[in-house]
Amino acid sequence: MTIPTWQFLERPARAEDYSENDTTEQLFAGPTADRTELAVSLVRETIQNALDARLDDNSQVKVRFTLSSKALNNKRAEYWTNGLEYHLGQVQASSGTQKILPEISEFITKNRVQSGLNYLLVEDFNTHGLVGATDRVIRSNSEDVKDENWHYFMFAKGKTNKGAGMQGSWGYGKTVCHAASGSHCFIALTQRDTDKRELVMGKTRLYSHQLESGNDSFPEGYFALPTRDFDSLKPWQPAENTEVIDRFKKDFGVVRESGVEPGTSIAILWPKFEKSSHEEEQITFDKILSAATYSFIYPLVEQKLEVEVVENGRKPVTVNSETIEQVIAEEIEWDETGENSRDYILKFFNMIWLQRTSNSEERLELKLPIEYQKDAGKTPGRGAGRTAMYREMISPHAEFIRNKLSRQATEDSAVVLRVPVEMYDDLDEGDPNWQTSYFDVVLRKNDQSDEEGGDYYVRDYLTISGMDRIKSRKGYMAFVYVSSGSWSDGSDPMGSPRLSEMLRLSEPPAHTEWQPDSKYVAHFRNADSRIRFVNAAASDIISIIEEKEKKPGMWQNKLAGVFGVASDEEGTDVRTPTKPRGPVISRQNNWVVEPRSDGNGVAVRFSPNEKSVMPDSILLEVHTQIEKPNGIGKYHDSLDFDFIDDLGEVKMESSDCVFEVVKPNAIQLSELNEGFAFELSGLNESWDYVFTTSVV
Template sequence: MVNQPLPQWRFRAMAPSEPNQNPIQGEFFSANLPERFIRESVQNSLDARAGREPVTVRFTIGGPERAVPVERTGRYLKGLQRHFEAVMRAESGSLAKDSDRRRELRSRVALLKEPLPFLIVEDFGTTGLQGDITANEIQAQGNDFWGFFRSIGISPKGEDAGGSWGLGKWVFPDASKLNAFLGVTRRTGETRFLLMGQAMLKLHELDGSKYPPVGFFAAGSKDDDRYWLPMPVESAGLRRRRGGVSEGAAACFVQAAMSEFGLRRAGEPGTSVVIPHPKDELTEPANLVRAAIRQYFHPIVAGDLVVEVAAPEEPTRRIDAATIVDEARRTGDGPEDDPEQRAEALIRAITLARWGNGQEDGLVEADARRKQPVIAADQVEQLRARYNDGRRLAFRVWSKVGGKSNSFTVLLEGDDSLDTGHDYYVRGHLHIPRMDYLTRHRARALIVVDNTSDLGHLLRDAEGPAHEKWRADAPRLKEKGWPAAAERVREVQNAAARILEALAEKPADVRRDALSDLFPADTGGRRGPGPARPGPSPIPSENRLSLRIHRVPGGFRLRPVGDQDPSGKTFEVRMAYDVARGTTTTALSRFDAGLRAGCPDFSLRNGQLHVQAEECEADVRSENELHLSVRGPDFSLGVTGFDERDLVVKVLPVEYATVEDHEEEVRTV
């Protein structure tokens, strides 16, 4: 018989010389708690898929009815209380006595003496947390147990996985009012269960010692802190280790915990996570159902994923390919949904995805490269007629990564009921939600990239830890050495818009001023050859703007013309992405429409764009407008962070900004 210690919570005492650091993972996640909790937990399960059968992820809300009684909570909190209380005391010390935050902290400490409600996340059809449970190297490629419990900011996952930053597991302690969780896993090829837990608190002091934020619920040990490695409690022993109680007691602890929390894990491999005292947002079934549909409608429709949500005194809600539309309609909208995330909009996207699953043999070939026609000339008229007739279109769009051809899928349908386009981007199984590149067309698009392709790997490196957006300037693209990475990212982002523009254009209509878009010009000058267009009269020559626009990577820069000195002058600067047909006013109006719909093309307010001002002041007035006050003759104003679409920049002296008779504009590419 092997002896194994019973578990307890333990934090490793720090040496006085160790640097102080608090967790900052939360800074990387902007979605609300149910969204990010569902997103990251399901992603982990899909990355551990065992075969071709769908992965099932079940969320069980324990609720007060099933809470662990007070007399039995100690076995799951032993050792955690004193550290949790130390953190709460430290934070409360800097707060006013009657502050809401201090009252909240006191209420959290009180939870330790109350029954323990819980939230369970279990996956089926997965491999469990594979890998050597004793490993703790700097890198452990393929060791999921190490990645889940022993690394932060380092991922053991391969290139084909959805996650890659090693930060997504932060959602589990973040979901708990105690900032802690327990995990039970059974791995493929094994009969034992492994139980271990992790707490993510803050740096704190206790009894004269300093402790790090991370602690573990692990098998007890008499080892000195310097040599202590937290090990899981096993339902069956591996090999003899020092100290502890009989194997039977440890095995009984694991089995008792599984029964206490109602885990359904029996003979199947997979992982179950217990969230003690879940935060309030996660105890409402509709929040979990809504988030699951939003984040994972594509793999659900494809038959790769099933999500179940169970709560006391309610029938279990099963979201699969057959029920997803009914569940979306039953759950309805959230309180602050943007247009693309409302139930009816998602149902339309789900219907488009379902249609697209049967179009593999009927895909139209298209080219993502900007220097090539996106659609072959001999197909444009036929496709335009089909689109104008209200029929859906499916494209296989080609790009090149490192000289190798890669393709992705674009599904399109027109919808005149939309104020602005709705576009949904999916890499593998993962929905990339913060992407809006279809604002100029009343259409719906679903863009799907194969996660196992070179293009999928490149786009994975273009994402941040929250996997919410593809950034053409993401640092990891350069670190990984992807050739022409920014161009590849933008090709995928703008593929649907380019196809729609090709279908909307009429070849017989020739823009005589088209070439003027290719060259920066002095403000106030004519934009191209051909007869002058009727329109507003120019600003008088004595008040002509003394500015010139220069194209720079990702944006533009305004500078004085020659040796002219515009010091003391103030200008209104407005910007928008250009439109295929129309004037500067049309482009600005389209931007305003997107802003009213809650999805502007860009924003000067949210940090997406970068403003660099030298010898001038730039006062941001709206998402696409700033006031420029020139302070010196060598002033420079740069705005970057745009994608590669043609950009319209309109500049007016403030004294003429509201006079309709005067208009001056600058275009750049």
């Protein structure tokens, strides 16, 4: 019987199907990986792939992580490492001519292949398995590839066959299986629901190295059946005889009934269980459990997902809709404070229940302003336009929302809002018109009003983990949810495929944020403004309901471009147009506020004053001037500028002081020393600005 072995192709054979050396897996490993730990990336990528491959919308997907610190003995391990040691040695021999990742070099130097084989087993059930052709190369530009999961998992890198309603979008997620292994090796067994075939094949990503023929290899190697047919379009072939399949199940502890339980079992060889120089790269039971619970809390609550974590000598933990609250409360070591604390996660869980169970009578369904109903393409924009739109939608309900949120520590202390936004997709040939999409915002007041704000964002069933918009809003919590409707049971009419798809395409590979400047959303009209509109929802709504009832103040001096106009608030206002119109300076205590010399921005500087004491800190607020709806005049608004949105464009510099963005439109200067200076620049030159300073 022919048995599989680790093999590498010679170059340049089939060069179009294989890439050069790269470190794509580093997208998901170590401290530079989009702020995401390796264990977290592994959990997020493998579970989202399983959910994308679910049998149908009513199936509950089960994912099991088994951490086996007890190694297979050398005799059993040799079967699965057949041929690998030679190639590792050749890679090490090439280290003089190419840079090798330290972890690979260390693995080879310590001769880990001969020290037993431990593994991390990741399994999914109630999924389709890796379906699709196994006997030919798939050409994505000329074929329907949505069902070619085998090819895209095993052979394609940086490419995906996933479409709308799916979670993945980059085609890089599968490389996290390489990153999780000290040798970058994994072996997979898949049982397909389409043809009932069971297949075994492995893959590694090492480095180009010299083969026995004297020619260089490609960096990818495969644990597959031997082949010499290198010039054809036939890819590596998996093993599917009973002996290999049964041996895989026995050695790696797979319990999957043939022909009955479709899905995939991935054995990651020599996983990074041990501590290294980077704690972010260590994979542990607790990290896997907490990542699965936090990242997929929504489908767990929805009964769409069940996760089990198993480790030698430790009680297994199962997370599903019935156990999740107990697991959050008792099984996971969360951070002590902040939005990743146990208390916050439990409240996040409760906000999900509220969002899921609220009906049209219990939630506030906001209405688009008249001007947007008449002109769906009108851009909510950033700053003034966006805030004005939210204010018009929220104002009729502001008092009700304030009263709701004031009922602290009760089940009735939160409010659910459904927010509309108009969407147009130039690629939608079936219905090219503007369509109204919706997203939900859940707000609640924390019991401890002095604790920092916490906000959570979910698209379909994936928690977007890097968003932090209301940290400075002490006492508040928010949950923003966007659904494509592609995996719900149809009971909720919220499904907004255009909005969900735009946000999916705007996410980076680790799915940590919604990026307004993503080039992949250009076919959605005014995509950047729509993304900013969703991103700022919680922050803007909180600001509006916190506003005191007051009429917009008319400027005492109506001449545009005059600096030093007195404000009816405590502090000093400086108004600066696009270009400077005079060297007017405003003074307050021990500092001076003045426009920058180029007219674009403002400077706050130390100014000696013997009669005043240096304050502990100064609050600098930025406003834009906008026309009142009735055209009477201009006024400044506390919400129409947003540092959080504009940090990529606005430049801030300081000396002899420190600064922090404490509100969307406010910066706090502290640790002030004599001679301190702070400058703000990079503003939109087509707008007029008002800068207000006050002592904090």
